[in-house]
Amino acid sequence: MKQLVSRLEALLSGWNRNDAPGCVVSVMHKGRTLLRKGYGMASLEQQVANSPSTKMRIGSTTKHFAAILALLLRDEGRLDIDGPCARYLPELGEAQGRRSLRQFMNHTGGTRDFLDLSMFSNGAAMLPAGAALAYQSAQNEDNFSAGDMFSYNNGGYRMLSIALERVAGMPFGQVLATRLFEPLGMHDTSLWACDTDLLPGVACSHLALPEGGFGRGVFPSTVLGEGGIVSTVDDMQRWLAHLSRPFLWSDALSAELTQPTTLNNGFAHPYGLGLIRENWRGVDIIQHSGGVIGGSCQMLRAPAHELNIIVISNRNDVAAPFVAADLMAEVLGAALRAPGAQAATGAWAGLPGQYLCADNDQLLDVEDVDGRLFLACDGMRLPLVPDGDGLHANLLSVVDVRLLADGDREQAVGRLTVEEQGYRRTYARIAPVGDAALAALRRAQGAFFSAELGARICVGKDHDPGLMTVHGRYGCNEFRLEPLSGELFRMLAGQGGLPGNGIVRLRGSGARRELVINTSRTRGLRFLEEGRHA
Numbered sequence: 001m002k003q004l005v006s007r008l009e010a011l012l013s014g015w016n017r018n019d020a021p022g023c024v025v026s027v028m029h030k031g032r033t034l035l036r037k038g039y040g041m042a043s044l045e046q047q048v049a050n051s052p053s054t055k056m057r058i059g060s061t062t063k064h065f066a067a068i069l070a071l072l073l074r075d076e077g078r079l080d081i082d083g084p085c086a087r088y089l090p091e092l093g094e095a096q097g098r099r100s101l102r103q104f105m106n107h108t109g110g111t112r113d114f115l116d117l118s119m120f121s122n123g124a125a126m127l128p129a130g131a132a133l134a135y136q137s138a139q140n141e142d143n144f145s146a147g148d149m150f151s152y153n154n155g156g157y158r159m160l161s162i163a164l165e166r167v168a169g170m171p172f173g174q175v176l177a178t179r180l181f182e183p184l185g186m187h188d189t190s191l192w193a194c195d196t197d198l199l200p201g202v203a204c205s206h207l208a209l210p211e212g213g214f215g216r217g218v219f220p221s222t223v224l225g226e227g228g229i230v231s232t233v234d235d236m237q238r239w240l241a242h243l244s245r246p247f248l249w250s251d252a253l254s255a256e257l258t259q260p261t262t263l264n265n266g267f268a269h270p271y272g273l274g275l276i277r278e279n280w281r282g283v284d285i286i287q288h289s290g291g292v293i294g295g296s297c298q299m300l301r302a303p304a305h306e307l308n309i310i311v312i313s314n315r316n317d318v319a320a321p322f323v324a325a326d327l328m329a330e331v332l333g334a335a336l337r338a339p340g341a342q343a344a345t346g347a348w349a350g351l352p353g354q355y356l357c358a359d360n361d362q363l364l365d366v367e368d369v370d371g372r373l374f375l376a377c378d379g380m381r382l383p384l385v386p387d388g389d390g391l392h393a394n395l396l397s398v399v400d401v402r403l404l405a406d407g408d409r410e411q412a413v414g415r416l417t418v419e420e421q422g423y424r425r426t427y428a429r430i431a432p433v434g435d436a437a438l439a440a441l442r443r444a445q446g447a448f449f450s451a452e453l454g455a456r457i458c459v460g461k462d463h464d465p466g467l468m469t470v471h472g473r474y475g476c477n478e479f480r481l482e483p484l485s486g487e488l489f490r491m492l493a494g495q496g497g498l499p500g501n502g503i504v505r506l507r508g509s510g511a512r513r514e515l516v517i518n519t520s521r522t523r524g525l526r527f528l529e530e531g532r533h534a
Helices: 002-015 059-075 101-105 114-122 131-138 154-168 172-181 233-244 251-257 320-335 434-443
Strands: 023-029 032-039 041-043 206-208 214-216 229-231 276-280 283-292 295-302 307-313 353-357 362-369 372-377 380-383 385-387 390-395 399-406 415-420 423-429 446-450 455-459 467-471 476-483 488-493 502-507 514-518 525-529
Touching: 002 023, 002 032, 002 320, 023 233, 023 320, 059 101, 059 154, 059 172, 059 229, 059 251, 059 283, 059 295, 101 154, 114 131, 114 154, 114 467, 114 476, 131 154, 154 172, 229 233, 233 251, 233 295, 233 307, 283 320, 295 320, 307 320, 353 415, 362 415, 372 390, 372 399, 380 390, 380 399, 434 476, 455 525
Parallel strands: none
Antiparallel strands: 023 032, 023 307, 206 214, 276 283, 283 295, 295 307, 353 362, 353 423, 362 372, 372 380, 385 390, 390 399, 399 415, 415 423, 446 455, 446 525, 455 467, 467 476, 476 488, 488 502, 502 514, 514 525
């Protein structure tokens, strides 16, 4: 056991320093504590070190707490999670109001996401109270029809939180405390709705700066069931133990959280109700990660091996899910199947390049990095692993993509067939724009407005043809545009720490032009050229 603990410590030794933030880790195996320790600093300003008692944001790991509250209220006959959500959220439009709370919980509702909309248009500006519901209520168009796809959506969990508050008759944080935290003795766990509120004992979130050092990470919104809980590794271990042997609810309710979600096309997605149950290298695991501006979390359990792992970081360049995976691999060793070897470029020499799906304006990049292949999509870079006659990319089962090359993969591949969520879509290679780039940017210059978002886009401001500025209701954001064709542009986020990469398409001509924005969580958001507001 001592040798195992030493190996676990060695994995984390790089963050054991007093001049940088780090993480807090707890590993329990068959009832024994293998590791319970803080690494790095909770606050660089105050020179306070991380420890097992340090509180940190757990981000989206919060989601299954909200789902449990919904199931408890359902079982008490107080909440309908399968009927139209308009019963509890009459502010939502007709299309959104037809969605069910269950579809919000399993991310198949197909509505837009207020948080993605706000970060796109307001940047890091803090949203006032009530803005989340106002943004959701203003959306007249959807990302997709309910049940057609899985698409991660924080807005759905915010709507669930509001419904829970209205049914319970108390603020969401109070519902969590009275129904869950207090009965389980989780005295260091609470809802921390806003980073600007004072909370004793909580670590500061940190952003690694390009020039070196760290800045403060502040989440630009209040957060409820989508990601608002702060906790300690000890409290989270109490929670994991109760999930496996519950006394506040039935075993059946715990099992319901991890039941896969069946899409309209019959595909079974491993995401359940705030938790994911999947097979990782031959081992059955239950997990959910979380991310905030300047930190991350991973809660992971391998039931057959009685292994519980909690990793919470307070810096954006330490990815808790990958740390947890390394710790699990060290503990389980030979019980895990060997990982697949990453694809070498040589056998797939014709694959690297950019590919576009004409059906949804989604862009994929296949990249050659030091002789190995990666898939870059929506700001993520994932290793590609050989899978039969194709290649496979996976990220915590939320992203699970298979690529098939049409034609000789050692020559310049013109098309890819992409399999995801039971669908097969064709992606065509995009040729470099070259000398036509500047002309494409100049064609896109102008001012455009979206009534749904209440935001204005200016392209080519300050005589910079590649600059796209978005002015939202509460702030602004900047992006760089890179031409992919005469009408299509890659959108690159300009504010550090914020997501926002996507695709911009210029449509129409003359006085009837529009920009259409597509990100990973917002589809088909239309901005009409000024003078054509609709």
